[in-house]
Amino acid sequence: MQQTPLPESGLTDEEVINSRKLHGTNKAEHKESSGLLMALKEAVLEPMFLILAVATLLYFLMNEPREGFFLLAAIAMVAAISIWQDYKSRTALNELKKLTSNKASVIRNGERVSIDIEEIVIGDLLVSEEGDLVAADAMIIQSNDFSINESILTGEAFAIQKNSDDGNSQLFQGTTVISGLAIARVNAIGSNTQLGKIGKSLTTIKTDYSPLQKQIQNFVKKMAIAGVIVFVLICLVNYVRGNSIAESLLKGLTLAMSILPEEIPVAFTTFMAIGAWRLINMGIVVKQTQTVETLGSATVICTDKTGTITENRMELARVYAFNSKKVFLENEFNQADAITVITYAMWASEPIPFDPMEKSLHTVYQKLSSTDVRPQYSMYHEYPLSGKPPMMTHIFEDGSKNRIIATKGAVEAVLACSILSEKEANEVNRITRGLSAQGYRVLAVATTDFSPDTFPETQQAFKFNFIGLVAFFDPPKENIKQTFESFYKAGINVKIITGDNAETTGAIARLTGFKGVENALTGNELMLLNDAEVRDRVKTTNLFTRMFPDAKLRIIKALKENNEIVAMTGDGVNDGPALKAAHIGIAMGKRGTEIAKKASSLILVDDDLNKMIDAVAMGRKIYNNLKKAIQYIISIHIPIILTVSIPLFLGWKFPAIFSPVHVIFMELIMGPTCSIIYENEPIEKNLMVQKPRKMTDTFLSIKELSISIFQGLMITAGSLYIYQFGVHHQFNENLTRTLVFTTLIIANVFLTLSNRSFYYSFIYTLRYKNKLMPIVIGVTLALLFFLLNIQYLIDLFHFEKPDNQLLIKSFLIGMLTVIPFELYKLAKRLKISAPTN
Structure with a gap:
């Protein structure tokens, strides 16, 4: 498609390479700490690491080097696991950072191309238009009604007109384009830009902790406080009973280790980071990992029409010429009256179009015109898209001072300032309604004559001669009907919020299976309602038309006040606030402006709304699996805590049944279980046909917490039963310890399997595809085998090899600890499947 010629051809590939060698890249230099060093520092400061370090020192002081060296190895493993988890999280976040980096449009080799902002070099011709963030400092060489917001530098948020005149042509990196288009030559990049010099970074976003993070942190904090109290209490009790200070400290540390649930915050970070990484691979860029937890709870999705529900092709399909009172089909566009309407519509478009409708107008004009006069004219004055509903006006002039003034926009807006009788206006509206009812996007076209150089302040002040209508068809996407059905099945309500009129939007919506076409509300009608009325209307209205930024924002706020969890799609600069x-x-990744991308928390790379189904499913899966992991952690910590503390507090025969060596071994097993196995669990059956969870719900309800405590108490009962079994049969301490430890490890394995679902039996869940499950369980059982058969490990853990009959008993007791919970799940399934009268 031929367009208005570019002012210059820009740099060649060779010139780009030379400029980069001479001046560097468009990247600010910031000193960052090594990821490995940061991870190591964080690992060393972990409470579990510090407890292990103290316990290790105590073992050496008590002349027990084997235990001391084992704990040193455990410290190395804890540090390695922490660093590995951190590496996975950092890798995922670095991928996010790469994909959320801004793009820039430049002219190179005579063509306009899109590149990463870091690839910009000195001398590049930068193209900045409405909705963009300026990617480097540059000097304007050509502009059309160009204005910019420099509040990031000045703190004053208002539009500043810029042009190629001396003293008013400098653009600064990080500022926001409010309107128009400018082509500017880059004169500073990276740390040498004005923004780079004052040390600000647009990529640094300060975020608050999410509700889920706060709940988890609060829980861990309470457990840590409990651990400190119990530690002090155990130390005092043991010291009073005649133990040395070192032994008392060691026993206190043993219980403190069993209480501290350090796996929970690690699991949260891992689940969110890896979840974000999985979404990236699905074409969904999550800018902040906290968004992952919110996805599964979305109750309403507000979507625009063009490009989201439709293909965003916007091909010119019909033309109505006011002069001949005729609607022309595509094969009739070559008739004189149709050409006139198309020509004025083209002049009312941007000279270098980026909007699909304007691209279509330029293309059709190019095909129909015998003589292309566009190169002879240049923009003389421009009124950008504005008004409610909006319209835009362009004034072109050639070398002989001949002017072309053309306007296009919403039919209501253009008719309001056109010279038409009431009857003529009614006829135009009738044609508009007819076209809109067929799903066409209709724009009005008009022109006027104006000789003075002092133009009216607003375009609405002109008296236009009405020319006709141009109608574009943008067909619905093939998968949009299935997408809407999936949202409805998942309990998510869909609302369309668009700037188009009700007739056009309704016609398209009917083709998609959208619910609520019959009840529409316009932006102006919405703004007349008070806050209470808006909150009431958004409950029952799903189709919002002729919307503008303030109206969109009001809808979102009203939905939030109704305790809805709101997802909203957008692509334009005006969508930013909402x-x-x-x-x-x-x-939207392809057609979204940089302003929209910056304001959003999630980007659909391919502009495919169907990906939001995948995103919601991923959010629900992650939340569900994280819940399983944390309930597992709580359940397995309870028997460890009680098995360590009850014999000690009650003065049983073997009060020190476990030492830090045993506890840390179980901790090393539990960490991978909750962070690796459960993160990799597939989405549960029927999860996407359930209603979204409420954000006001606590992460673990009283019922869910009770289930975890119940599971933990069942395992405790099993371990203490085998303890008393050993005492009753006068087994020595080492053999009793071996049986209790083995029972706990086996119970842990079955708890892992049982917690894969809180509805289906663990036998049913064996069919779930999770390749890590058999690996981790296999490694756990292999380690247990080594502990019971390698003499060095037997001595280290103060075990005694039991006979097969005792091993089978420990195995059966460990397995039986999950049977009560399996019976609970069976009762739940029977209750749900039971027929109702």
Whole structure:
């Protein structure tokens, strides 16, 4: 498609290479700590690491080097696991950072191309238009009604007009384009830009902790406080009973280790980071990992029409010429009256179009015109898209001072300032309704004559001669009907919020299976309602038309006040406030402006709304699996705590049944179980046909916490039974310890399997595809085998090899500890499947 010629051809590939060698890249230099060193520092400061270090020192002081060296090895393993978890998280976050980096448009080799902002070099011709963030400092050489917001540098948020005149042509990196288009030559990049010099970074986003993070941190904090109290209490009790200070400290540390649930925050970080990484591979960029937890709870999704529900092709399909009162089909566009309408519509478009409708107008004009006069004219004055509903006006002039003034926009807006009788206006509206009812996007076209150089302040002040209508068809996407059905099945309500009129939007919506076409509300009608009325209307209205930024924002706020979890799609600069206000702002990767992408929390790379089904499913799966992991952690910590403390507090025969060596071994097993196995669990059957969870719900309800405590108490009962079994049969301490430890390890294995589902039996869940499950369980059982058969390990853990009959008994007791919970799940299944009268 031929367009208005570019002012210059820009740099060649060779010139780009030379400029980069001479001036470097467009990347600010910041000193960052090594990822490995940061991870190591964080690992060393972990409470579990510090407890292990103290316990190790005590073993050496008590002249027990084997235990001391074992704990040194455990310290190395804890540090390695922490660093590995950190590496996985950092890798995922670095991928996020790469994919959320801004793009820039430049002219190179005579063509306009899109590149990463880091690839910009000195001398590049930078193209900045409405909705962009300026990617480097540059000097304007050509502009059309260009204005910019420099609040990031000045703190004053208002539009500043810029052009190629001396003293008003400098653009600064990080500023926001409010309107128009400018082509500017880059004169500073990276740390040498104005923004780089003052040390600000646009990529640094300060975020608060999410509700889930706060709940988890609060739980861990309470457990840590309990651990400190119990530690002090155990130390005092043992010291009073005549033990040395070192032995008392060691016993206190043993219990403190069993209480501290350090796996929980690690599991949260791992689940969110890896979840974000999985979404990236699905074409969904999550800018902040906290968004992952919110996805599964979305109750409403607000979507625009063009490009989200439809293909965003916007091909010119019909033309209505006011002069001949005729609607022309595509094969009739070559008739004179149709050409006139198309020509004025083209002049009312941007000279270098980026909007699909304007691209279509330029293409059709190019095909129909015998003589292309566009190169002879240049933009003289421009009124950008504005008004409610919006319109835009362009004034072109050639070398002989001949002017072309053309406007296009919403039919209501253009008719309001056109010279038409009431009858003529009614006829135009009738044609518009007819076209809109067929799903066409209809724009009005008009022109006027104006000789003075002093133009009216607003375009609405002109008296236009009405030319006709141009109608574009943008067909629904093939998968949109299935997408809507999936949202409805998942309990998510869909609302369409669009700038288009009700007739056009309704016609498209009917083709997609959208629910609520019959009840529409316009932006102006919405703004007349008070806050209470808006909150009430958004409950029952799903189709919002002729929307503008303030109206969109009001809808989002009203939905949030109704305790809905709101996801919203958007692509334009005017969508920014609403995207920012939504719980989940969704920008389009291909057609979205940089402003929309910056305001959003999630980007659909391929502009495919169907990917949001995958995102919601991933969010629900992650939340569900994280819940399983944390319930598992709580359940397995209870028997460890009670098995360590009850014999000690009650003065049983073997009060020190476990030492730090035993506890840390179980901790090393539990960590991978909750962070690796459960993170890799597939989505549970029927999860996407359940209603979204409420964000106001606590992470673990009283019922769920009770189930975990119940599971833990069952395992405790099993381990203490085998303890008393050993005492009753006068086994020595080492053999009793071996049986109790073996019972706990086996119970842990079956708990892992049982907690894969809180509805289906663990036998049913064996069919779930999770390749890590058999590996981790296999390694656990192999380690147990080594502990019971290698003499060095037997001595280290103060075990005694039991006979097969005792091993089978420990195995059966460990397995039986999950049977009560399996019976509970069976009762739940029978209750749900039972027929109702």
